[in-house]
Amino acid sequence: MITTLFRTLGREHAGPLRRTLALMVGCAIAEGLSYAFLVPVLRILFGDTPSDIGPWLIGFGASVAVYAVLRYVSDLSGFRVGTSLLRGVYHRLGDQLVRLPLGWYRADRVGELSATASRGVLQSMSVIAHMLAPFVSACLTPLTIVVVITAYDLRMGLAAAAAIPVVTAVQLWSARATAATDAERAARDHEATARVVEYLQAQPVLRAGGRTAERFRLLDDSLDGIRRASRRSTIAAVPGMVATTVTVQTAFTALLALGTYLAIGGDLAVPDMLALVVLAGCCAEPLLSLSEIGGKLRAARGELTRLDAFLSTPPLPEPARPMRPQGHDIEFDSVVFRRDGRAVIDGLSLAVPQGRRFAVVGPSGAGKSTLLQLLARFHDVDAGSVRIGGVDVRDIATDVLMSQIAVVFQDVYLFEGTLEENVRLGRPDATDDEVRAAGAAAGLDEVIERLPDGWSSRVGEGGAMLSGGERQRVSIARALLKDAPIVLLDETTSALDPENEAVVRAGLERLTAGRTVLMVAHRLHTVRDADRIVFLDRGRIVEQGTHDELVRRGGRYAQFWEMSVGVASPVRAS
Template sequence: MIAMLLRVLGHQYAGPVRRTVALMTTTAVVEGLSYALLVPVLRALFGDTPSDGWPWLIAFGAAVAAYAVLRYISDLSGFRVGTTLLRGMYHRLGDHLARLPIGWYDTGRVGEVSVLASRGVLQAMSVIAHMLAPFISACVTPLTIVAVMLAYNWQLGLAALAAVPVVIAVQAWTARSTAAADTARAEREREATDRVVEYLQAQPVLRAGGRTTERFGLLDDSLHGLQRASRRYALSALPGIVGLTLTVQAAFTGILALAAYLALGGHIGTAEVLAILVLAARCADPLLSLAEIGGRMRAARNELTRLESVLNTEPLPEPAEPVHPSGHALELDSVGFRSVIGDVSLTVPQGGRLAIVGPSGAGKSTLLQLLARFHDVDSGAVRVGGADVRDVSTRELMSQIAIVFQDVYLFEGSIEDNVRLGRPDATEAAVRAAATAARLDEVIERLPSGWATNVGEGGALLSGGERQRVSIARALLKDAPIVLLDEVTSALDPVNEAAVHEGIERLMVGRTVVMVAHRMRTVQHADHIAFLDNGRIVEEGTHDEMLRRDGRYAALWNMSLAASE
């Protein structure tokens, strides 16, 4: 468990963790040894001169006090190290998630990452702070007491020692029997989280369909599935709990019977029998707690396994010797990517404008993602300024590119905070100029709090057009030489479309631009147009050239004209 914890976090935490484990182990040993002093105490109390027990009572009190101090120090160390590990895990997980390919984030990952980043990390990192000390105490203290029993009476010590392999076997069997059930429960929990997120996001659709009070079938099914999986997990753990209880009780009964036999035979005295039984009873309590602690430790280990799986997912590789792009021209050279893009070659000279059009699902947005290296191509090459994007550091590549997506995501905070995301160190004048160029100033003027207006989670407190203006202002502030536009006006009303279109025109001035659009009037002034279908270019040329060919592009153009009339 500790080895996996250090493997997941990194060995820079090995020193504090090992010191904490050593301190907790010492504390458990001292606890066990303190109970050993009960034997001479009881022997003196039941002897001819009970007053002889005072030194032993004082020693017992001193041992208990030493144990209390050690327990306080070890628990405090556990909390401190646990807090450090928790902070380290959040940092490592966050940094790693930020480096993973965008393609890794499919719809099934939402629930998985949500559970891992919340309950999963807390449960895994709580091992040091909350579970390790009682687990070590439940294992080491009984073993120390068994060693004490062996020292006082080897027959009773061996009887107690015989229970150790049985307890270990029961714990191992319980772990195996609950493994599959715990995996199934984790999968159902991830699915239920996905369905909850979907249910919340689908509220407008559900209410528009009049389904405001009835249950959402997919969510109900996933919650029932989670309930059944949790029940199966509890039932799978029950035999182990019962087995451990029976083993401990049987061992105690056996020690009691053997002690009675030895006492009746005159081999040991009454005081020794009573002391040994007290020690045996003290062994039973932590052993019985092993069932609960062991279950929590296994659950934490399973979360660690899932965290390790995510952290072992390979991010896009960084070049060992990064190259620097020479200029801002773009090139797609025989690019192939999965089954989405096949043998696409395009060139955009520095300062040029390329428009990509085509039916939905043709791979247009994927091409933009390949240019920004959200994925690595399977074949061919993507070049920026003559340099393969795989040979350019991610930091430098992203500094060269500004992206305006169709679906704008804003972080909860003020409008100014979201605009400054493009360049956090920008001056106030630069931020205001970017807002004016994007016509965001019109929005800010009519909001009561102006620049300090909170946009809500995901920008929910702003309209789609207002969010898009914030996104354009952010891109303008970044002032990157390459701009990628992904259908930025496809879902806007005429007023916002005109404002956003004006902002886009200002954003494109003097920059290398690749735009994906459904509304044809936004692409007709592009230097070059590529018509994409099924991941392949079926037509390309200027607007006038493609109209003269009277092909797929011309048909799409005529259709858009007819729709606008």
């Protein structure tokens, strides 16, 4: 676990953690050594000259004072390092989020990432501030006391040492017995987090269906799953706790019996026997606390492992020798892309000349949006290559690649802030006049006139203060402001009303003029004017051509066209 902790924190935070760990080790050893004064103190106290106890009491007090100072410094260092590392881990988390390929962000990772970024990070870092010191003390203080006992009496020391492997074996057995239930509990927890997010997002649908008072079954099931997993986890932990308690108590009883036997036989003075038994008793409390600390550490280790796995997720590799594209044409060359073992794109080849508009249509799941994602390097292909201006996208630096592409998605996300700030995301260094011009070209003027604060109006989280069509206009304004030579459009008008669709289409016409365009659409009337239409099915190009050519051909596109317009095509009617 310590190794995982160092790896998660990164090299820059390893030094403070090592120093804190060294302080904790020194504190635990000092605590054990302070008990060494109990033997001479009790020996003199029960001997013939109890008045000679003064120097030993002073020594005992001094050793306790040294331990107290070390404990204070150790705990303070733990809290400070824990707080500092918490901030550092959040920075690493943020840095990793912007490095990961966009294809990594699947919908099923929302709850997992939310739980990891909140409770997972806090629980992982609480190891340093709250759990590491007690754990180190529970392990090293009894070992130090055993060494002290051995120094005073070899027989009693060996008997105490014999209990160490037994207690260790019990702890390992307990950890293995609860590992599966702990993992299930964590998985159920993450699932419930995702269901809570889903429940919040589903409120409009639930309310529209008149189910506001009805409990959300999926969320209830996940919460019941947490309850059952928690119960199984608790039940699984009980045998380990009982076994630890019984083992420690048995070892102490055996040590007491051995001491009594030696004292009765005259091989060990009674004061020495009492002192060594007291020392053995000092081992019991930290050993008994191992079960509780171990359970907390196992839970934290699970979160730490998940955090480490996230931080260790490799980003898409940057090219060692970046190349700049020579032009803005697009080429897919024998591209193969698999997801979950299934070929989403299967041997596809397609060339989009510079300045031309190509449309990709086809049934759901055909791989249309995946084509755009591969071009924007959300993912890397499994075989073949995707090229811009004759250069493989894998050989183009990420910032250069992103500068070449403007993407307009169907689902537009706006950040909490003003309308102007959201448009400026397209090009932060743009002048006010350029921002206004992009907004006008995207049809934002009439929206701005309606808003009380115009360009300074706040849009709310996710753009909640704007309609879907208005958010789409902001997205187009961003793309216009970016002024990239390649434009990718993904179902940009499929969810808009006729009025908004007309405005958005006018904005898209301005956006795509003179640029290389690859668009995905379900509404076939939006692609009639494309220079070329590509019909995709199961990751392969079934047919391609202009709208008129494909309709005359009477193939798959013609069938889709018939369904979209609601009448038979001339070819089909003949």
